[in-house]
Amino acid sequence: xxxxxxxxxxxxxxxxxxxxxxxxxxxxxxxxxxxxxxxxxxxxxxxxxxxxxxxxxxxxxxxxxxxxxxxxxxxxxxxxxxxxxxxxxxxxxxxxxxxxxxxxxxxxxxxxxxxxxxxxxxxxxxxxxxxxxxxxxxxxxxxxxxxxxxxxxxxxxxxxxxxxxxxxxxxxxxxxxxxxxxxxxxxxxxxxxxxxxxxxxxxxxxxxxxxxxxxxxxxxxxxxxxxxxxxxxxxxxxxxxxxxxxxxxxxxx
Numbered sequence: 001x002x003x004x005x006x007x008x009x010x011x012x013x014x015x016x017x018x019x020x021x022x023x024x025x026x027x028x029x030x031x032x033x034x035x036x037x038x039x040x041x042x043x044x045x046x047x048x049x050x051x052x053x054x055x056x057x058x059x060x061x062x063x064x065x066x067x068x069x070x071x072x073x074x075x076x077x078x079x080x081x082x083x084x085x086x087x088x089x090x091x092x093x094x095x096x097x098x099x100x101x102x103x104x105x106x107x108x109x110x111x112x113x114x115x116x117x118x119x120x121x122x123x124x125x126x127x128x129x130x131x132x133x134x135x136x137x138x139x140x141x142x143x144x145x146x147x148x149x150x151x152x153x154x155x156x157x158x159x160x161x162x163x164x165x166x167x168x169x170x171x172x173x174x175x176x177x178x179x180x181x182x183x184x185x186x187x188x189x190x191x192x193x194x195x196x197x198x199x200x201x202x203x204x205x206x207x208x209x210x211x212x213x214x215x216x217x218x219x220x221x222x223x224x225x226x227x228x229x230x231x232x233x234x235x236x237x238x239x240x241x242x243x244x245x246x247x248x249x250x251x252x253x
Contacts (some may be wrong), residue, residue, distance in 0.1 A: 004230050006183060007032055007252040009202050010142075012230045013186050015040035016180040017138050018093060023047040023088050025057075027094040028235060034064050035238060037095070042237055051152040055079045066211045066244035076160050088128075090174055093136040096128060098180070100153040103196045105177035105189060106160030107132075108153035124243055128157035133164060136176045143253035144182035146196045147213040161194035162229040183252045184210050184228055191219050 014036020018026055026048045038061045041048040050060050052072050066136045086092045099122055100108040110125050111118035124142040131137050137158060141148055156163065164175040177194075180187040185201040197219040198210055206225050230238065238248075 002081065004183045004235060005249050005252075006202060006204070007037070007246075007248040008235060010181060010183060010252055011036040011039055011226050011243075012093065012234055013179075013200075013202075013237060013246040014140070015043065015045075015180045015234075016186075016228075017052055017095065018045050018048060021048060021093050021136075022057075022214045023049060023091075023218050025049045025051070025083075025092040027051075027092060028140075029095065029097050030140045030142065031064055031243075031251045032142065033095040035248050037245050038062075038064070038242050039234060039237055042241070043234065051078055061105055063241060064243045066243070073167060077196070086133050087130060090135040094131050095138040095140055095181075096131070096157075096158065098139045098141055098148065100148055100150045101180065102142070102150055102153050102160060103218070104157070104160035104162040104194060105139075105152050105180070105196065106156050106163060107139060107158030110155040110157045112154055118154075125157050129159060132159040132177070133167070134174050135174060136178050138177070138179040138181065141180065141182040144210070144213045144250050146213060149182075149214040149216065151216045158166070160172040161189060173228075184213060189219075195219050197221070198224055200225045202227045204227060 010032050011093050014033050018037055018040040019116055028034045028037045041061055049057050055078055056074045057076040057078045059075050060070055064070055098107045109123045111121050113119035164172045177189055184205050186199045188199045191197050201224055
């Protein structure tokens with residue numbers, strides 16, 4: 001089972017973003033992040049907490065596509081108001097989408113164009129400001145291009161490193177933009193000034209491909225590794241258990 005798709009590489013990269021998290025709530029937006037987080041729970045992070053999407057924490061891992069093979073095994077009641085307790089005490093790792101993101105991790109999915117008169121209305125601020133200053137946050141971008149990886153976001157929904165520092169010690173203390181995962185590569189902020197760094201390129205993607213698709217100057221190490229490929233067991237879990245209908249393959253450009 002050596003052949004794999006770009007979406008499956010991205011799902012494994014998402015899973016790796018949750019490695020080491022332990023017993024915290026994993027919240028994901030998008031099909032590929034949902035597959036990846038569930039893959040992490042079924043492999044190397046069994047203590048990750050996941051919900052049924054309504055008001056319960058469940059032990060089992062339901063598929064993203066295809067029929068459910070078992071009833072949810074409920075471990076705890078987790079109504080919406082409880083999510084705020086987890087959020088504020090840092091016991092959560094959310095992977096949100098980004099319509100725009102800049103070199104310091106400021107994210108926008110509110111609108112395109114001036115906030116007072118936007119060209120396009122998107123999701124709004126949602127919970128992004130609170131998420132980004134309260135607990136670990138990562139981002140998923142299924143179509144990496146210069147309109148998404150921008151020099152300056154039109155509106156700040158999620159707070160980046162430069163703005164978190166400007167807000168003061170209390171806001172910066174729990175602020176963590178952990179990973180950005182796109183259809184081209186994986187990015188982190190492990191640099192002296194927390195500027196976005198190219199951590200790996202996906203198989204079949206070159207460093208030049210990534211640089212060309214990014215409107216700001218990335219930090220590019222001398223030796224950029226390749227994102228690891230899925231193992232045979234991970235491919236089996238993705239294809240037979242989590243996403244038998246291949247929804248993630250339709251999401252990734």
